[in-house]
């Protein structure tokens with residue numbers, strides 16, 4: 001024997017209010033949706049039928065109830081039983097169960113959302129198909145009654161009245177209802193009026209704001225869209241671009257933020273489905289890199305989730321995202337060609353997002369090269385400008401390394417680029433991949449050392465005793481001294497790390513930490529390259545360094561060399577190692593002690 005499931009209406013309402021919809025406010029959307037669908041159905045058979053929805057809030061009806069009247073197709077008595085009184089039953093699907101084109105509803109549960117704010121719903125209707133007027137009265141406990149009486153309604157259409165729940169009266173008040181009707185329904189293709197003491201307030205705009213009027217110039221259109229963006233999204237956009245994706249029946253506009261966006265910000269796009277608002281913080285319409293832009297779109301085919309508050313991540317949405325992303329990118333490239341200054345300002349404001357696209361997109365890479373400011377030894381400038389002087393982009397992948405090497409490189413006439421910030425190294429490398437290996441190269445610190453002049457033999461001979469002291473002192477810090485002559489003269493010593501020596505040091509550390517088998521192998525590696533991992537390059541042109549050979553006794557020379565070393569480490573902004581901190585304390589205090597001796 002088979003039985004039919006019973007449904008506990010209270011339980012279903014609880015499910016809807018607490019788990020499906022984010023707030024009772026959606027009841028206005030569901031009422032508007034039913035009214036618009038009913039008008040669509042009537043106009044399919046009667047194209048000139050009126051298309052009006054009138055909302056009378058609690059204050060206007062004077063009974064505390066809310067009344068919504070539409071000029072739609074209405075319902076016959078049989079339809080009232082079959083469609084309204086059966087959960088999940090809908091007139092908006094075809095015989096095979098597919099959602100019928102042109103209708104907003106499809107699940108047959110929307111009416112239930114009225115019970116989020118009402119304890120009773122009264123629906124009075126007259127069908128365009130003929131027959132008497134019908135009244136359906138349902139209450140939140142799940143019981144309903146149907147009455148037929150010619151006198152209930154004279155016009156074709158439907159009136160829904162909500163009798164508020166004692167704790168939900170405010171949801172039916174004019175301010176709340178008008179605000180919600182405007183938020184959800186401002187773009188609907190019918191007229192929606194909210195009745196009030198001062199007359200009717202029309203909440204519908206008529207046309208989609210991003211469709212350009214016949215007598216509107218492009219400039220006027222852009223200015224109007226900027227005003228719309230300010231009113232709807234709360235910011236004056238840097239730029240506006242109308243977009244469309246015909247496959248998804250989508251039209252709309254992308255608004256570029258004037259500043260202040262962060263790559264980690266959630267995307268918050270305003271999406272309308274068949275001109276009814278889905279949400280104001282819908283995600284996924286633009287690629288992640290476009291975090292500095294917001295969309296307002298209307299779509300005919302993207303699928304809403306059951307709550308109608310988000311979109312399904314299906315293939316159509318992915319295709320739309322790619323297409324909108326490409327439109328934004330093309331717009332930026334065009335801006336770069338037609339209004340270079342504006343493009344430069346845009347890139348400077350949103351450089352992180354733009355750099356992340358440039359990593360995978362050649363056009364954007366060219367744009368970034370031409371417009372994005374980089375720190376270089378020639379000052380802050382775009383890479384294109386830097387390359388006019390230095391055909392090879394010699395870069396440091398680390399900002400500290402840049403700071404350490406830049407003054408010396410600059411004095412030797414070597415151009416350096418700081419590629420130490422997010423995405424910069426990859427970007428410069430990609431430029432090399434695109435245009436040939438000679439375009440970009442990481443500077444090897446030792447290469448800079450090679451560019452520095454060696455002092456004359458007699459000068460070197462004078463420094464020999466100091467250098468042997470320095471060799472001993474610096475060995476404690478895995479460093480070896482070198483004597484060179486270089487500018488700037490004000491710099492007594494420069495610390496340069498040697499990648500080969502660093503590898504050796506890493507291997508040494510690994511050897512100490514590893515098991516005997518590996519230790520043996522690593523030991524051989526370590527032995528192969530017995531170089532220190534750092535060089536302290538003493539500047540024979542610097543007046544302080546020049547006084548080193550004349551220092552009386554090894555003890556003072558030791559102190560000075562160690563101080564110069566620690567100073568050079570500090571200059572390089574590398575954190576001090578414990579042994580270096582100890583050396584700093586010791587040499588500083590010892591020199592102080594000597595300085596204050598009577």
Ligand SMILES: Nc1ncnc2c1ncn2[C@@H]1O[C@H](COP(=O)(O)OP(=O)(O)OP(=O)(O)O)[C@@H](O)[C@H]1O
Pocket residue numbers: 030033034035038070072073074075083084089090091092104105106107108109110111112158
């Ligand atoms: N104002 C109205 N005029 C005419 N018919 C209506 C009206 N309101 C509701 N109906 C009928 O009642 C049915 C059930 O409405 P309900 O809002 O519960 O679900 P739906 O609109 O079909 O789908 P969804 O759950 O997606 O909103 C509708 O399919 C429609 O046939």
